[in-house]
Each structure stands twice: as C-alpha cells, then as structure tokens.
Amino acid sequence: RPAVVPGDEPGLPELVRKAAALQEEISDGAAPNGSAQQLPQTIIIGVRKGGTRALLEMLSLHPDVAAAENEVHFFDWEEHYSQGLGWYLSQMPFSAPHQLTVEKTPAYFTSPKVPERVHGMNPAIRLLLILRDPSERVLPDYTQVFYNHVQKRKPYPSIEEFLVRDGRLNVDYKALNRSLYHLHMQNWLRFFPLRRIHIVDGDRLIRDPFPEIQKVERFLRLSPQINASNFY
Numbered sequence: 001r002p003a004v005v006p007g008d009e010p011g012l013p014e015l016v017r018k019a020a021a022l023q024e025e026i027s028d029g030a031a032p033n034g035s036a037q038q039l040p041q042t043i044i045i046g047v048r049k050g051g052t053r054a055l056l057e058m059l060s061l062h063p064d065v066a067a068a069e070n071e072v073h074f075f076d077w078e079e080h081y082s083q084g085l086g087w088y089l090s091q092m093p094f095s096a097p098h099q100l101t102v103e104k105t106p107a108y109f110t111s112p113k114v115p116e117r118v119h120g121m122n123p124a125i126r127l128l129l130i131l132r133d134p135s136e137r138v139l140p141d142y143t144q145v146f147y148n149h150v151q152k153r154k155p156y157p158s159i160e161e162f163l164v165r166d167g168r169l170n171v172d173y174k175a176l177n178r179s180l181y182h183l184h185m186q187n188w189l190r191f192f193p194l195r196r197i198h199i200v201d202g203d204r205l206i207r208d209p210f211p212e213i214q215k216v217e218r219f220l221r222l223s224p225q226i227n228a229s230n231f232y
C-alpha cells in the first residue's frame, strides 16, 4: 500500500497552463495541420529488457497515440532535467489534440529520484510498467553490456562472477538489482496510488499480445482500435 496517496487532480490546472504556454513558445505556429507537441499523458517507465520497445510499438498501432521515438531520459539524467519542462516538451512528437503522447525510458523505474519528479509534473499521469520473470530479465541486461565489450574487443567477466560475491547473491550488481521489482515499486508507491500504475505481463505479451494490449487500451481510456489481426 502506498504510504502517501496524493489526490489526483491538485496542481493539474497549473500544469496545463504551463504546458500550454510552453507549447506556444516552442511550436512557434509552425506545427503541421494544427498539431502541437504535448507533454506525455502516459509514460512507459520500465523495466529495462522487459519488452518496453515492443509495448511502445504495439501501442503506436492505435490512431490516438503519438509516441516519442527515442528514449528521452528526462527525469533520470541531470543534464536533461536541469533544462526544465520546456526541453522535455521539445522532445515530444507533434500530435493532434485528441491524441495521447507517450514516451518510454526504461531507466525511470529503477531511478530513485524519478517518481517524485514525475509526480511534480503531473500527479494524475498514467504509468505503464512492463515486467517479466525477474531472473530471466537479468540475462539480456548482462548480455547487452557483454556484447558492447566484445565489439570493442575488450574482456568482460562471466555473469557468474557478477551474480555471486563471497558465496552470496550480489544484489549490488546493477543487472540483478534492477530485477528486485518490489524495492523499486516501493519508491513509486510513495507518490502514486496503484491504480495509476498499470503492470503489463511481459511474458504474456510475447506469447499472446492482444489481450495484454486490450488491457492497456482500457487503462488509458482509449477506444478499442487495436485488433487481433494486428498480431501475426
């Protein structure tokens, strides 16, 4: 249970006013077809290697969704966060007023400062979190770094050397620590009630994506537009 359950709406009118002012400043009247950049109304916060790219691509099938192509790293990288919401807005795609803007940055889930910062932007935001079997997830997390080293012809320790230290599981190993979902979840629940966080089952998303995507549509209050025939 969250220690603090903030009310949903306080601060929102102020945010909307700020965002409108920023949009005007940034889009400079040059937006195509009356579209504009909007701050995201939903964020895929993680987990790294959980299937975040697949989820974003699937969600992009919906005509009322506009997705930022790249990982923005606004709330977790100081050099971005220090530039303020205007910078964040400038990273968003142009969208029609009825569209939802979404960005995905998997590192948000495990960055302790991020929940408070996201809450500061919009306490009513809807968060998407895709999780998969935590022990399986560690492997691609290790493998990505391993391959980076191989490409540069640099040596890299075996995964066993990272996972076990002094005969015990090494929870300080980053790839393993990211799989300790309950620890990271506690940070989010201090700022957001559980009903604001929709958890996608990443293992099911691979086996049978359509039902998982239908749940996401309902959570985001999108009309049901994605079909079973979109998946083959």
Ligand SMILES: Nc1ncnc2c1ncn2[C@@H]1O[C@H](COP(=O)(O)OS(=O)(=O)O)[C@@H](OP(=O)(O)O)[C@H]1O
Binding pocket: 047, 048, 049, 050, 051, 052, 053, 054, 106, 140, 202, 205, 206
């Ligand atoms: N439908 C579908 N299509 C393609 N890939 C899928 C899909 N569902 C899940 N996955 C698996 O997602 C893993 C990559 O996760 P992310 O996109 O979150 O990675 S990253 O954090 O952005 O680097 C990556 O896992 P590994 O194969 O274990 O590396 C993908 O296989």
